[in-house]
Amino acid sequence: MTLNTAATDKALVAIVPAAGVGKRMLSACPKQYLQLDGLTILEHTVNRLLSVADIQHVVIAISPQDGYFNDTGLAGHPDVTTVFGGKERVDSVLAGLKAIDSSRYPWVLVHDAARPCVPGQDINALINRCRESGDGGLLAYPVRDTMKRGDASDQVLETVEREALWHALTPQMYPAAELKAAIEKALEDNIQITDESSAMEYVNRTSILVAGSSENLKITRPDDLAMAEFILLRQQANG
């Protein structure tokens, strides 16, 4: 299915991989459907993306076994399309890319469903930097702590130089056709891809690191939920 939504030259489409099961969350339902302040995490995330002026459409990759999406306010939303995701996050992102007409949407942002607190100003900063440079890029934030590498028995193996070390966040923004080709090449060569930037690295394309807020956490483990709720409510209070 290819989107035929007419698009202005500034129009962007976002892909939201939301087909995971959230094993580490230990929750009764996939974590993207847990409630935060009356809405599912997925709804918060998609609303954040659609609040960005240049993002015209969102393609959400949901599990073929998803039994929750149709109960959200996103079902039937005119600016939302769903596709079936795959075994890994990268497969879900690729499914989303296959649903996009890159002649209408030359650039795409990919953003985790599990990151509902991403500030709109960070997304706009990423969009602007990529447009200015013509290169793709990602939101990230610099490592603050001393970093250790451990062995299988949790003994310290080494202290990792943290200078110029960043946490990769999302959205990550790239030319849609190039990103699709890079992911397909990496998968064909059995390269493990955990984010869009690593696929672009594999085909020797550069990426810009755009400093973003640490509020943009990925809800992964049970204690992340309370932190996300605190951040969300603080953002709402600050307008």
Ligand SMILES: Nc1ccn([C@@H]2O[C@H](COP(=O)(O)OP(=O)(O)OP(=O)(O)O)[C@@H](O)[C@H]2O)c(=O)n1
């Ligand atoms: N096959 C998959 C796996 C993950 N994701 C999505 O990718 C995002 C980031 O992945 P992660 O935080 O690892 O989510 P899960 O894979 O669901 O978590 P877990 O590893 O704990 O199962 C999530 O929004 C998740 O829904 C996806 O679309 N398709």
Ligand SMILES: C[C@](O)(CO)[C@H](O)COP(=O)(O)O
């Ligand atoms: C894409 C990502 O959010 C970058 O940090 C992260 O890799 C996704 O989580 P996963 O556990 O690797 O699927």
